[in-house]
Amino acid sequence: DSGVTQTPKHLITATGQRVTLRCSPRSGDLSVYWYQQSLDQGLQFLIQYYNGEERAKGNILERFSAQQFPDLHSELNLSSLELGDSALYFCASSDPRGYTFGSGTRLTVV
């Protein structure tokens, strides 16, 4: 157990729908990073939060949004879903030697 918790593990939904992915960082970690990994692709940076504030943004679509709450858990909201949004979504906490990843949420859009 990495200490970074993601729920749900799997999600199947239809095109046009909206879903929310949840991440709880390791206890005491203030940062949360969200990444998307499509099939056989690398990890694409979406967004970073630090202590409730957005710190950096990658190539995140306008249909996607995120927030970090006072208890430091974060949610990634994906709306108007398209087939191409099917992917693994990871969140991570940072430490001096890199990242610790959650186990990911596999999103399948049908």
Next chain:
Amino acid sequence: GQNIDQPTEMTATEGAIVQINCTYQTSGFNGLFWYQQHAGEAPTFLSYNVLDGLEEKGRFSSFLSRSKGYSYLLLKELQMKDSASYLCAVRAAGNKLTFGGGTRVLVKP
């Protein structure tokens, strides 16, 4: 911005050695990381280099040359369980990691 290149796929035989190269271009370099990722699972940390030279950890070693923008991951005494993707990642300012596309290593008996 950042640009990270690594080969897409490599094949090697059980017991052999494989070297995975990674070249990068970045501003504000603050460390290079290697992760292992099995299909459908989360990446797991393998190694970290911030200074030039070789870091050895068991069967895995990683090398960095900052002046050349170059790193490699060396996997020795390959085992079947080493079949996975290996991700090179560069850290710049703000602790954000940028990942290469990953190298899929297939270990054959």
